[in-house]
Each structure stands twice: as C-alpha cells, then as structure tokens.
Amino acid sequence: MTKQTFRVVIIEDDPMVQEVNRQFIEKVPYFSVAGVAGNGADGVEMVKRLKPDLVIMDIFMPVSDGIKTIRRLRAENQAVDVIVITAAKDSETIHAMLRHGAVDYIIKPFTFERIRQALENYRRFRLQLQAEGEMSQAHLDQLLHRREGGSAFALEDLPKGLNPVTLQQIIDYLSRQSAPLSAEEVAEHVGIARVTARRYLDYLEKNGRVRRAVEYGGIGRPTHRYVMCSRP
Template sequence: MANKIRVLLIEDDPMVQEVNKQFIERLPAFMVVDTASNGLEGLDKIRQSAPDLVILDIFMPSLNGIDTLYQIRKERIDVDVIIISAANDQKTIRKMIQNGAFDYLIKPFKFERLKHTLEQYFAFRMEVEPDHHISQTELDRILFQNETPTDPVPKSEVPKGLNGATLDQVTKYIKTTPGSLSAEEVADGIGIARVTARRYLEYLHGEDVLLLDVQYGSVGRPVNRYRVKKT
C-alpha cells in the first residue's frame, strides 16, 4: 500500500486532540487529514473527505461517539473506526464492538498501546485487500493474533550474530511503513547503526521475507531498497 492511511480524529478536548494527533503521526504509515470536535462535525467530514480510519471519542457534545458510530454503520460508510474514550463500562464497550469498532482504548493510555493498535490495523489493511483471498490460518492470525506477524522465523532459529529483539524491531518497522526502505532509512527510523540495519535486512531478504529493489541514480552507487513480500 503506497499511500499513507488517512485518519480523521474526532475528539472534543483540544489538548487531547493535539496529543493524539502527535501520537498517530509518530507512525510513518499514518497521517491525520482532519479533526472534528463532535460527532455531527465528524460525520460531515467523513462524508466529505472519505478517510480510511476514524479515531473516535465517546463523550462529546452535539452527537456522542455511540450515536456517531451507529450513524456511520447506518449509512454504510466504508470506514474503519477505533475508539479512544474514558468510558470503561462493559455496556458501552460491548455496544461499540458490536457496531464494528476495530479496537477500544480506555483513557488514559500509553503511546505504546496506541502504537500496537495502529500497527495491527496497518497489518490488517495490508492483508485484507479487495479481491485478495486469505486462508483460515491467516484470518485467525489477523483477528486473534495467534502468532506474532513480526517473527519471520522462530526465535530459537535466529542465527548467531543476530539479536531476536532487534530482528523483531526491524521487521515490524518495515512491515508498518509504506513503500520500500533503504538500510539508512530503517536505521534512522528505529535508532540503530546503518551497518546493523543492512545486516538484518539482508538476512530477511535471504529468508524470503523481503523483496529487494535496486535503484540506480545518475550519480553514485546504486541503493538497495527493501519491501515486504506479500503472501
């Protein structure tokens, strides 16, 4: 998926709205295209800009999140929804899940929790594409996370000289970033040395997890760029 996932953020508290916006845009695969401060404004913007994903609060003026999600489904708008709310009662949570929320985060939450959700959503978008048929095993992994999609091989089989945690980090980063990446871009993205990133990328390419694209410029040496191999 070459383009970023376009997010509409519906949140009535301006400070929380800005914090959540910054959190979301820390992930390179996502960008916040617009914001709204209540459900009515949010519905108008959904209809106008057709985002891929809506991040939705519940306690809002004019139209709350429960009724907003209900209206989205009533109009059969093709958009995914993640709930971020202080509401923690089972009735509300169940109602939002029944109406198709991809995930439900209870305020306050840590960035790592939102990062996990967005990474899972990105993987979902990558694998469940139009006209793409998947197996029961793949569907189980997407829905229930029965196995970790960032592990190209079992940790016991990680070769000598490579670190399992770093391998996970490199794999997750390249799987949740659109397009192809060079070793330098991966190194900058996760904070490791370029030579280290290149070693892990070459290993993943050798394991048939990544595809290699060689780009030739007018000046200088060619650049190796890596991208996820779709199954």
C-alpha cells in the same frame, strides 16, 4: 509493505486531547490527520466529505456521543474503520462499540506507544487483506488473531525492552526477502537503531524463527546476516 498513507479523522471534543491525538498519530509512519471534529455530528459530516480510512473517536461528546456516531456511520454505510480513545471503561459501552465494528479500544489516560501499536496493527491488517485476495481459512484466522492480539508474540513472553509490534514488523519484512539481511539493513527498514535490531534478531534466532549466517569479506569484522527459517 507498501508506503500507502492512511488518512485519519479525529472526533474528540477536548481541544487538548485533539492536539495530543493529532501529534501522536502523525508521529506514526504512513498515517496523516485529514481533519478534526469537535462532536459526533460534525464528525460524521467530515467523514462523508473527506472519505478517510480511519476514525479516532471519543465516547463522551456533545451533540452526538460515540455510540450514536458509530451507529450513524454504519447506518449510512460509510466505509471507514474506527478506533476508540476514551475514558469510558464500562463493559456495556465497550461491547456496544465493538459490536458496531470498532477495531480497537484505548482507555484514557493513554500513551503514545499504545496508539502506535493500534495504528501499526491496523495498517498491517489492512495491507495484508488488500494484498492477499482470496485466502484460506487458516490464513484468515492468522490475520484475525494478530489483529486482536497485536502480534503473534505475547508481550509477557518477550524480554524486557522488546516490543511485539516491532518484532512483528521485522518478521514481516524478513519474510518477504529471499536473501539474508544484516542487522543494519533491518534497522534501516524498520526505523530503529542497529543495536536494537540486533537484539530482536538474536531473540528470533534463539526461538528458531531466523537463521544467522556469517559473511567474511575484506578487512574488518565479519557481517552477520539473517534469514527467516522455513515454517514447519
């Protein structure tokens, strides 16, 4: 994937949550915080000025709450995506935000892992849309399914300790390679330990998604290399 950085504006009235959100977002590669606003009205003006890719938005805010804010962003045709992070968990509010185009909805209290998953899903979806140009209905359905589900693999289907977002990153990376790669090469690209990468690769091999080849050369242990299997 390209190393394009996605710029984020945070719209949140609680200073402590602002800082937690900022730290979490900037821990995720390829995301940076362009600005922070304490209410929806200021947030809209900040979006108009900074032109970010993404807004991370609360619902309960003074001056203009999250629903009014996302409505205004859409009414003014601001080309920005929205992820909601809020304590609001009633179906009416959730439906209102999704109806106005929120790409994800995270309920407080939240974890770094949940935000990381949301941002990585968003980045993957955006980059694939940019790269593909025209696409078939089947490919579009696949992209939309992955965006909603976070991965082609359900969390409950994975062994303990494996994350579906990381698994999908590995699949995406291997799918773009013509030559088999070692666990160390995969680990370096994804940003995980070699032993961890080996666990993901072994899981993919057991499920018929990758093929393992043993490479002998010189003194020492042979190198195990992995390549994606052709899809049926």
